[in-house]
Structures are given as C-alpha cells and as structure tokens.
Amino acid sequence: MLIATQTFADSTLRWSVDNYEIVKDTTDASVKPGHGVFEFFITNTGIAENMIQYAIDDGSTLEVMPKNGIFSVEAKDGLHKLQVFLSQEYFEIFIDSIFLQSGHRMNINLNFQSVEVPVVVFKPVLYLYSDKEHQANIELNLNGSLDFTYPKYDGGWSCNLVKDGLEVNGKKHSYLFWDGELNFNLNKLSDGEGFIIEGKSVVGFLEEKLTQMNFNAQEKEDFITFWAPKMSQQGSVFIHFIFNEDYNEYANLTVTPKTDNQFRVFMFWADASGFNTSAMKEQTIPKFRREKFHLLEWGGTELNFHQILTNFSENFQPAVR
Numbered sequence: 001m002l003i004a005t006q007t008f009a010d011s012t013l014r015w016s017v018d019n020y021e022i023v024k025d026t027t028d029a030s031v032k033p034g035h036g037v038f039e040f041f042i043t044n045t046g047i048a049e050n051m052i053q054y055a056i057d058d059g060s061t062l063e064v065m066p067k068n069g070i071f072s073v074e075a076k077d078g079l080h081k082l083q084v085f086l087s088q089e090y091f092e093i094f095i096d097s098i099f100l101q102s103g104h105r106m107n108i109n110l111n112f113q114s115v116e117v118p119v120v121v122f123k124p125v126l127y128l129y130s131d132k133e134h135q136a137n138i139e140l141n142l143n144g145s146l147d148f149t150y151p152k153y154d155g156g157w158s159c160n161l162v163k164d165g166l167e168v169n170g171k172k173h174s175y176l177f178w179d180g181e182l183n184f185n186l187n188k189l190s191d192g193e194g195f196i197i198e199g200k201s202v203v204g205f206l207e208e209k210l211t212q213m214n215f216n217a218q219e220k221e222d223f224i225t226f227w228a229p230k231m232s233q234q235g236s237v238f239i240h241f242i243f244n245e246d247y248n249e250y251a252n253l254t255v256t257p258k259t260d261n262q263f264r265v266f267m268f269w270a271d272a273s274g275f276n277t278s279a280m281k282e283q284t285i286p287k288f289r290r291e292k293f294h295l296l297e298w299g300g301t302e303l304n305f306h307q308i309l310t311n312f313s314e315n316f317q318p319a320v321r
Contacts, residue, residue: 119301202228261291264298
C-alpha cells in the first residue's frame with residue numbers, strides 16, 4: 001500500500017499512498033531559513049472551484065482553491081501532521097507524520113476519494129414473523145444493484161406467513177435472501193464509534209451484541225456461523241453497525257401490510273491488526289421489540305484497511321476488549 005523510495009539528494013523522493021503522493025522534494029533559495037514549503041496539487045479533475053481547509057499541526061486555515069488546483073503553505077522545518085478538507089463529498093486527507101527540511105519545497109499530489117463508494121453486501125437475510133397467518137409483500141429499493149436472490153426476487157417477494165415460518169410459491173423458507181452492491185457513504189463511519197476487538201474474541205462479542213439486539217437463537221447462529229470463521233482469524237477486528245433508518249438510506253424496504261416492528265442491522269468490519277487509532281467510543285446497541293407482525297434483517301460487508309484509514313484520523317487508537 002505504501003511505496004517509498006528516498007535518497008538525500010534533491011528530487012528523488014517519492015512516497016505514495018492511495019490518496020496522496022509526495023512526488024518531489026527540492027531545495028528552494030526563495031524559502032526563508034528555518035522554514036520550508038508544502039506545495040499541494042489537487043489531482044481530481046472536474047472539481048469546481050471550492051474552499052480548501054487545511055491544518056498543519058494545530059493550526060487551521062480556510063482559503064479558495066486556485067483554478068489550477070495548486071496551493072502552497074509555508075511551515076517551520078521539522079516533523080508535521082497535515083490534514084486537508086475539500087468538501088462533504090470527499091474524505092479528508094490525513095498525513096500523520098511528514099518531515100519538512102529547511103529551505104526545501106515539497107510537492108505533494110492530493111487525490112481526494114469520494115465518500116460514496118460501491119460496497120459488496122453479503123447475505124442480507126430477512127426473517128418474517130407474525131402472530132397470525134396472512135400474506136405479505138416485500139419490496140427493496142436499493143442505492144445500488146441486486147445480484148443473487150433466493151427465493152427469486154421478481155420486483156418483490158409475495159409471502160404467506162404461516163405458523164412455523166414463511167412460504168413463497170408454496171415452498172417453505174427460513175428467510176428471504178439477497179445480496180448485491182450498495183453505494184455507501186463511508187464518511188458516516190467516521191463518527192468515532194465502533195469496536196476494536198481481538199479476533200479470538202469475535203464469537204463471544206457477537207453473542208453478547210446480538211443478544212442485546214434481541215436476536216433469537218437461530219438468528220444468532222445464522223449470523224455467527226456466516227461471519228465469525230473469517231473474522232476470528234484476524235489479530236484484531238474493527239466493527240461498526242448501522243441500524244434501521246441509517247440502513248434504509250441505502251436499502252429501503254417496503255412491507256405490505258406494514259409491520260408492527262422492524263429491526264434492520266448491517267455490520268461493517270475490517271482486519272484492524274496494526275490499526276493506529278486512539279479512543280474508540282463504543283456504539284449504543286438498540287433492542288428489537290418482537291411482537292405481532294415483525295421483521296428482522298441482518299447483513300454485512302468487509303472493508304479493506306485503506307477504507308478504514310480513509311475514515312479514521314490519527315485521533316483513534318485500538319481499545320482491544
């Protein structure tokens with residue numbers, strides 16, 4: 001992920017990550033002694049003129065981005081932390097440790113990543129329960145696309161709710177299954193809430209949290225046997241849940257007749273081994289009220305390490321349970 005080549009001569013320094021690249025570091029006689037210059041170039045094409053907000057260490061400055069996408073910042077020589085913000089449509093760029101030499105100009109390309117990215121969703125399943133037998137129709141409206149469904153989704157599912165489960169086209173099913181791709185705004189994961197746990201503790205953690213959510217025994221077993229095998233192999237794991245209305249923004253669900261209660265949960269997780277963070281605030285876990293005609297749905301996705309780094313600054317560090 002990080003490519004680095006360095007010599008102590010001018011112009012041969014080149015470090016790169018996905019959202020920024022240090023392309024050149026040269027001496028500049030115009031820079032006053034004891035200082036250096038960061039020269040930034042916004043590589044994104046098609047971005048309208050905008051306000052740039054940047055911070056060097058504890059300072060913060062707001063300025064109009066030049067039309068050529070280049071702006072310069074003078075700073076004292078030494079080790080610095082940089083943070084650059086373009087707009088709510090893009091992730092902030094963090095550079096948590098960079099050394100600026102006296103009398104040098106360092107050229108840095110900034111490649112802002114969109115906060116809305118396609119994410120493959122795995123095994124969202126819907127369980128339907130009712131205190132009386134009746135028919136129900138379920139429709140999904142996705143910010144994305146469907147892939148595989150079972151039973152087949154043909155503009156919706158038409159189900160018969162029976163005493164021991166549900167029926168579609170005369171066949172009994174434990175749940176309705178779908179997967180596909182959703183365009184998630186990953187910037188919403190940057191609220192500092194979630195969990196960092198050891199991989200070997202995943203099963204116990206999921207048992208605890210799913211019980212708090214009021215999953216029944218079968219739902220817990222289905223969830224844990226699907227996710228825990230891979231998660232438990234990691235040294236540590238980052239987990240963040242979204243619930244109900246937040247999930248509806250990406251996969252809106254319409255049930256007719258209307259359910260008395262719905263509980264929808266989607267889990268983001270990632271291998272967090274070596275994750276450089278400071279205090280992770282634990283999420284509040286809501287509890288599902290199971291009564292009359294009700295629906296429970298769960299699904300999830302694995303994020304990659306870069307997506308986690310893009311969302312969380314150096315202000316977080318692992319709090320292993």
